[in-house]
Amino acid sequence: MNSQELYEKYKTKMHRIADVRNANALLQWDQETYLPPKGAKFRGQQISTLSEISHQLFSEDELGIVLQELLSKDDLTAEQKRNVELTFEDYTKNKKYTSQFVRALAEQTNKAFHSWIESRKQNSFPAYEKELDKLIQLKKQEADVLGYKQHPYNALINEYEKGCTVELLDKTFSNLLPTLKDLLQKISVRPQVDDSFLHQSFPKQQQWNWGMHLIKQLNFDFEAGRQDISEHPFSTSFNRHDVRITTRIDENDFANMSWSCIHEVGHALYEQGLPEEHYGLPLGEACSYSIHESQSRLWENNIGRSRLFWQYYYPQLQSHFEEQFKNVSIEDFFRGINKVQPSLIRTEADEITYHFHVYIRYELEKRLIEGSLTTQEIPAFWNEHYKELMNIEVPDDKRGCLQDVHWSHGSFGYFPTYSLGSFYAAQFFAGAKLQIEDLENSLAADNVLALLQWLREKIHKKGRFYTSEELSKTVTGKGLDVTYFVDYLLDKYASIYTL
């Protein structure tokens, strides 16, 4: 078989696996949006079965043989070569898991998820503790199965962020946190900005219409995606022509839905921009979780909380909510949506304190996986650190350690990518300003398309060709450098709080 025939054979196998994975992603999307309550039990079973099947398909010896053969060919294109290398890497990793382990993990994840739902209703962590603990034990086993250097948590981070380590994260956070604390301190002695206008009454249907309008303006392709309601906003993709995002609406909190829409659309634009010809192959996938998050954070914050963006959109917003915004100047609006104040919920946090939330999760996960903290101790650790870092009291578990679904999805090692995403976002945005002629004027005149095209060209089209670090170098000339993020914050808040 010549190289191209062999490559086609590889593609056919990968498409099959992608089809099963994407069917599974639909089962999960449906679970969060439309599943009737009693359907949960069998849905869990269906998800487990499909996970097992895709795992088995991706473990087939024949695939390994095809990959080995392809690796020895010297007449593949650079893209084909990269697909094969990355697939072989994934394949080798996947082979480490037994089917039983995959099933056990899927089942325990499902149990933990339902237990989390229940304990949130009861507003009590102990109801969740047992199932979470079992899941953590499985994640520890997973770290052992995968293998690691230095710290077992490294094995888990690597699932989301190749090459990232505890050492690197510790260093990054220990560099950044003093600056953030210092900035927070400076802001806290300045007069607070007023954001009370965000807490008027905003009828659901009107908010929905506004959100749909906004994501359309941001070039979300509704022919190739949709938005629905779920308890927690998320984005998912079954291929670049079917990318789905969700949001939630709080009638007394305008910010809740609007910026979740912008955030999720940032993820969605990335997925809608991935190369179709690589469906099911690594180059048809996003680079990494942190780069994914860089896209959502860039649109949400660097754009969506900027003066420039609202110069164009604020009058539109005022016409959607005439009563609510008629007495709010654009400057007051801008300051209000950028109010800094330590708070309980990560997803609602400002751009400074957000990273304290992530840092605390990170510290927790690291300790849980290394075994220096027990599951039982989570609430106390959580509450102490919120007090210490942000000087706030956590009134109950629902607004404390029960707030995020990630652990119930088995996602340990995921949280750090949220912070990395913000750092990359700032670095990319700085790059965009240098590279796109007249970007700021474009943004002020509704031309978000120039920025999107740049992102498509520089980032989206590349798929997983580069690692995060490599991509950062090709886009900005440098690997990750948090000083862009720090400069961005200092500049923004100096103007808002006249520091």
Next chain:
Amino acid sequence: MNSQELYEKYKTKMHRIADVRNANALLQWDQETYLPPKGAKFRGQQISTLSEISHQLFSEDELGIVLQELLSKDDLTAEQKRNVELTFEDYTKNKKYTSQFVRALAEQTNKAFHSWIESRKQNSFPAYEKELDKLIQLKKQEADVLGYKQHPYNALINEYEKGCTVELLDKTFSNLLPTLKDLLQKISVRPQVDDSFLHQSFPKQQQWNWGMHLIKQLNFDFEAGRQDISEHPFSTSFNRHDVRITTRIDENDFANMSWSCIHEVGHALYEQGLPEEHYGLPLGEACSYSIHESQSRLWENNIGRSRLFWQYYYPQLQSHFEEQFKNVSIEDFFRGINKVQPSLIRTEADEITYHFHVYIRYELEKRLIEGSLTTQEIPAFWNEHYKELMNIEVPDDKRGCLQDVHWSHGSFGYFPTYSLGSFYAAQFFAGAKLQIEDLENSLAADNVLALLQWLREKIHKKGRFYTSEELSKTVTGKGLDVTYFVDYLLDKYASIYTL
């Protein structure tokens, strides 16, 4: 391995297959309800892949060995024994198909489906002819693969209605048609009833609310199911706790949505009543297509177009649509919703002419499969027979032979079950009246629950334990007997048209 251990092994394998099939059913449900337009291409691929995987799982030699061993055991319960027998029957049939044939059929079905869509747009059968013809050739091959006695069409009917034959259908229709023609003739010389009140303006949201109210009253369990909008109403089930129906709304035709809701809820109540302990096994499935249809037709017609039912519900309807129904008496309403008039579209036909539509399809299919009619000749055959049986001119193919999707789904042999469903419905309803004390008074006083409980006990709980004919005997003491249906029609229309 003892019998119970072996049975557990069999169950595990069957659950796995059911999970894949049900995931596939979700892909299809989503395709009809929420899929963004550009997502269609990859969705088709995902559906093919999952079909192939479930076919492969159900062809595994190991499953055959387990089944053979179980068949030799003499200590299984009657239900277990029946599950094993039926599964072995299905398994043996499934093994007759090669993977290539399954894929060829899936691909040609997909092509025929898109060609059907396109030719409907063009309103021209010839655009569809080529792909349909290829599909018919494959269905003929399928009949050969499956094997048959007397007539190749028997092999295809058997996929939907075990034991049903051309001989039986010919006999049934030739008994029934003269009576139906005669009844239609008698009605046609009587003054026509007025149903113009059904064609006022009925706002979408209000119709939706009314439909949701109605299916709730009919005991559809919304904790274990949902209703959505699609172009063509259908019902689907992923297990008894997740049963979904769809409807469509025509603002100028009240009947369109309301009776589609009742029809689909009839299917759904059956699915929600199947025994949970047999998930993925034959006894967890409906008896047959005709029995499934008997449930939808019973609720739609025998109940949903009866005086008794509307005695209770008409005041509720009037309060939902005050303006539209304030001057329509309950008697006029009852007569209007039972208007008999030959028409072009099967799904909108009255209870008499409906069977002419089905009969013509049946005659067509029979001839196409036996090869005595060419695909090219379909429109002429169609139009002639509509003229002959109902004295109506078919103005174009869209309202003629292009109207139903079934052939494009590869469903040949399906249509007859629509008529059989109506016949069984009348027979079961006659049985219910005899066996449920005071049923008519109950119905007039909103107690549809008594009937549902009877159906659950006599039909739903049995799953596939009996064939249609056997089930009919256990429920009514007799196999299929169309005189129940004839008597039901004569009684109903004598009162409406004062014959």
